[in-house]
Amino acid sequence: MIELKHIEKTYRRGVETVRALRGVNLTINAGELMAIVGPSGAGKTTLLHILGCLDQPTNGDVLFDGVNTAGMPESQLVKIRREKIGFVFQQFYLIPGLSVFDNIALPLLFSKKPAQRKKIEQLAEMVGLEHRLNHAPAQLSGGEMQRTAIARGLVNDPAILLADEPTGNLDTENSEKIYAILRRLSNEGLTTIMITHNPELAARAERTVKIRDGLICP
Amino acid sequence: MTSYLKLAAKNILRHRTRSLLTMLGIAASVGVLFAVLSFNKGFTEGLAVELERTGLHFMIVPSGCAHEVAALVLHGAVIPKFLDTGVMEHVEGTAGIDLATPILVAQLPDQQRGKIDLIYGIEMNVLEAIKPGWEITGTIPRHEHEVLLGYEVAQHDNLQPGDHFSSPAAGVDLIVAGIVGYSGSQDDAFVYLPIQTAQNLLGYPQSATAIGVKVDDPTRIGAITESLTSTVPGIQIVTMGEVMNSVSNLAAAARALSLAIVLIAILISAVGVMNSILMAVFERTQEIGMMRAVGASRWDIFRIILNETTILALVGGVVGIVLSTLGARLIEAFVRSVMPFVPSGDLIRFDPIVALGSVAFIFVIGLCAGIYPAVKASKINPVEAIKG
Numbered sequence: 001m002i003e004l005k006h007i008e009k010t011y012r013r014g015v016e017t018v019r020a021l022r023g024v025n026l027t028i029n030a031g032e033l034m035a036i037v038g039p040s041g042a043g044k045t046t047l048l049h050i051l052g053c054l055d056q057p058t059n060g061d062v063l064f065d066g067v068n069t070a071g072m073p074e075s076q077l078v079k080i081r082r083e084k085i086g087f088v089f090q091q092f093y094l095i096p097g098l099s100v101f102d103n104i105a106l107p108l109l110f111s112k113k114p115a116q117r118k119k120i121e122q123l124a125e126m127v128g129l130e131h132r133l134n135h136a137p138a139q140l141s142g143g144e145m146q147r148t149a150i151a152r153g154l155v156n157d158p159a160i161l162l163a164d165e166p167t168g169n170l171d172t173e174n175s176e177k178i179y180a181i182l183r184r185l186s187n188e189g190l191t192t193i194m195i196t197h198n199p200e201l202a203a204r205a206e207r208t209v210k211i212r213d214g215l216i217c218p
Numbered sequence: 219m220t221s222y223l224k225l226a227a228k229n230i231l232r233h234r235t236r237s238l239l240t241m242l243g244i245a246a247s248v249g250v251l252f253a254v255l256s257f258n259k260g261f262t263e264g265l266a267v268e269l270e271r272t273g274l275h276f277m278i279v280p281s282g283c284a285h286e287v288a289a290l291v292l293h294g295a296v297i298p299k300f301l302d303t304g305v306m307e308h309v310e311g312t313a314g315i316d317l318a319t320p321i322l323v324a325q326l327p328d329q330q331r332g333k334i335d336l337i338y339g340i341e342m343n344v345l346e347a348i349k350p351g352w353e354i355t356g357t358i359p360r361h362e363h364e365v366l367l368g369y370e371v372a373q374h375d376n377l378q379p380g381d382h383f384s385s386p387a388a389g390v391d392l393i394v395a396g397i398v399g400y401s402g403s404q405d406d407a408f409v410y411l412p413i414q415t416a417q418n419l420l421g422y423p424q425s426a427t428a429i430g431v432k433v434d435d436p437t438r439i440g441a442i443t444e445s446l447t448s449t450v451p452g453i454q455i456v457t458m459g460e461v462m463n464s465v466s467n468l469a470a471a472a473r474a475l476s477l478a479i480v481l482i483a484i485l486i487s488a489v490g491v492m493n494s495i496l497m498a499v500f501e502r503t504q505e506i507g508m509m510r511a512v513g514a515s516r517w518d519i520f521r522i523i524l525n526e527t528t529i530l531a532l533v534g535g536v537v538g539i540v541l542s543t544l545g546a547r548l549i550e551a552f553v554r555s556v557m558p559f560v561p562s563g564d565l566i567r568f569d570p571i572v573a574l575g576s577v578a579f580i581f582v583i584g585l586c587a588g589i590y591p592a593v594k595a596s597k598i599n600p601v602e603a604i605k606g
């Protein structure tokens with residue numbers, strides 16, 4: 001479904017050049033649950049952002065269902081993000097002034113789709129927040145915030161869900177809940193990629209990809 | 219349901235105090251802008267009505283006294299020169315003149331009371347026409363031995379209607395017919411007398427400080443004034459149009475100055491808005507990065523931030539106009555105390571066009587102030603904003 005071919009990414013930090021990715025080859029199959037692991041600074045987030053069409057590789061091709069997104073203008077990338085990608089972050093990034101309902105519905109505003117109450121209620125139910133729809137994010141626990149963020153990531157019916165350390169700020173119990181949700185989504189056919197520092201969760205994924213110094217370890 | 223407007227409004231509400239203060243800055247400057255714009259309209263209209271009401275077309279004054287005419291018509295002024303006795307006869311004998319009404323304004327020292335009375339002699343019906351806004355306790359004088367007192371004069375001598383007004387001119391006994399209510403203007407300082415009484419009192423029968431003239435046919439004003447100036451020596455003629463012009467020029471100058479100040483105030487509050495929104499943008503960098511990741515384009519971000527500024531500007535503008543309308547009487551009282559020649563009646567009238575114009579103006583200013591923060595926000599690099 002997604003094919004990364006010799007992806008390189010270099011950042012400029014002053015005079016210094018940082019090679020965050022140094023020739024990553026990776027094929028992601030539809031419907032799989034993949035865990036990406038590796039030490040801090042290895043390039044995991046960079047890889048995820050390139051997969052999610054949020055960032056562009058310095059070199060290499062990103063074939064999304066056969067279409068190369070490397071070098072596409074931002075105006076086209078944003079369309080792909082709206083139609084095919086769901087993002088989940090370690091820090092949740094919910095908007096404090098909006099209710100859980102409106103936070104889940106937020107991406108619909110950008111994809112110019114009407115917010116159907118039914119759909120958002122279903123998503124909330126799926127992540128176990130149907131009773132929290134009118135609450136403000138400040139009234140939620142960390143686990144509930146992350147589940148809201150997952151529902152938000154799903155509202156545009158993406159083909160792939162990209163989660164960057166989704167359990168990084170959560171305790172074991174809440175991490176388990178998040179993992180269970182991702183697992184279920186993947187079982188239902190959603191391609192799910194999760195960066196994690198939690199070896200237990202990584203071990204349970206269908207596939208684990210290890211990154212070190214900008215390269216995939218064999 | 220979520221919309222760009224709702225999102226922007228919610229963002230504004232996140233920092234209530236900061237937004238409120240910014241909004242009040244806008245409200246204050248728009249309120250003053252609205253007041254200044256409405257004021258000018260009310261002022262010129264009020265002035266036109268007032269001059270119209272005198273029913274006079276032009277004033278004849280001793281030559282060299284043209285500048286005092288506006289003051290004379292609107293609130294009385296002492297002109298140290300008198301028109302010759304012959305002028306009145308001359309004027310009355312001129313063809314095409316419907317009415318000539320003398321006005322006699324003079325100082326009358328009163329040694330006994332140790333003060334100077336300011337005498338204003340005029341036909342009482344003309345006075346009524348010139349001063350429709352006066353609230354008179356008692357009546358306007360109907361007989362030649364009656365007098366109307368300005369508020370301060372009555373206060374000073376503790377006089378009520380029906381009391382005797384002692385005059386140093388021996389043998390003249392005047393009865394107070396009425397007292398003019400407090401105006402805060404020069405009106406308060408005068409003693410108003412029927413013209414004949416004033417002329418007799420001052421010992422200048424037939425003479426006048428000025429003669430107000432009404433002609434039969436207003437289109438012939440030019441011809442009549444020309445013939446008068448050429449035949450009667452020592453006079454100058456000022457038409458009501460000229461009075462209107464000179465007073466409204468004065469008002470226009472005052473307005474230009476106030477407008478300049480108001481515009482600076484608006485500029486300052488716009489900078490305040492820009493600063494406030496810019497702070498909000500920087501604080502929300504990560505959130506903006508998230509929105510980009512979940513499908514917001516640069517343009518979407520631009521719109522959200524621009525909406526925040528325009529909401530602040532619009533709400534501020536509307537609040538400002540409401541406050542200004544509610545406080546109109548206060549502003550008027552202030553203006554009356556600092557401006558000469560202020561016509562009576564409402565100076566500030568709520569005009570929906572002016573209100574809409576002011577709001578539209580601040581809307582545009584808000585848009586301009588919002589562009590920079592909105593561009594900044596739209597240029598935030600999502601990858602850097604959400605370092606995972």
Ligand SMILES: Nc1ncnc2c1ncn2[C@@H]1O[C@H](COP(=O)(O)OP(=O)(O)O)[C@@H](O)[C@H]1O
Nearest residue numbers: 011013018020039040041042043044045046602
């Ligand atoms: N915007 C950036 N500018 C400069 N260097 C960056 C930037 N983003 C990431 N890096 C560098 O790239 C490397 C990989 O970063 P990242 O992908 O965030 O690693 P990980 O997510 O595995 O911890 C790190 O050395 C990081 O410092």
Ligand SMILES: [Mg+2]
Nearest residue numbers: 044045605606
């Ligand atoms: Mg990372």
